[in-house]
Amino acid sequence: MAGVFQKKLQTYRLSQIQQVKLLFEAENFQHDAEILKILADEESIWFGQQKxxxxxxxxxxxxxxxxxxxxxxxxxxxxxxxxxxxxxxxxxxxxxxxxxxxxxxxxxxxxxxxxxxxxxxxxxxxxxxxxxx
The missing domain is CATH 3.30.70.920 (Lrp/AsnC effector binding domain/regulation of amino acid metabolism (RAM) domain)
Incomplete structure (x- = not known):
């Protein structure tokens, strides 16, 4: 799973997530086009670090x-x-x-x-x- 935390794209292992706390409820989710491009262009699961x-x-x-x-x-x-x-x-x-x-x-x-x-x-x-x- 990929997400942005403190303005930095990071990966998370779903098997390691133990607790989820919903901070707010949004009616719809807006995709960030820049993040989608990064995900589409990347060949690996490693994000957020310089090559x-x-x-x-x-x-x-x-x-x-x-x-x-x-x-x-x-x-x-x-x-x-x-x-x-x-x-x-x-x-x-x-x-x-x-x-x-x-x-x-x-x-x-x-x-x-x-x-x-x-x-x-x-x-x-x-x-x-x-x-x-």
Missing amino acids: QQVFIQVKAEVAVFFKERRLFPEQQIEQESTSGELLISCQVRHEMQLLPLVRYWLPHVRIIQPVHLQQKLEQDLENYLRSAG
Whole structure:
């Protein structure tokens, strides 16, 4: 569910809403054309945050899959090396748009920029291995 709170578009999980309090009763609801456009144009559930560009290195063994279709949000091929490796970019609003996809393609991909997302991925993997062992 999407809504505006304090002039900011946000998403809400219906399963997490425990109590609803009706503050006023309107006879009709006026849709905001700007909000409807944002919702129509957005490909994900993540609203209210600025998109950030992410650069990912893709090993040659799996490059064909990234050439055939976009596997990351707004994926673009930035560069292809003579060895067949790719440098791709994508646009994300939230790390959850990125990190599960990167984990799926491990060990064939690596986040180049922003560095903090690669560090977060590595920390999550270390925590998992520590807790699983």
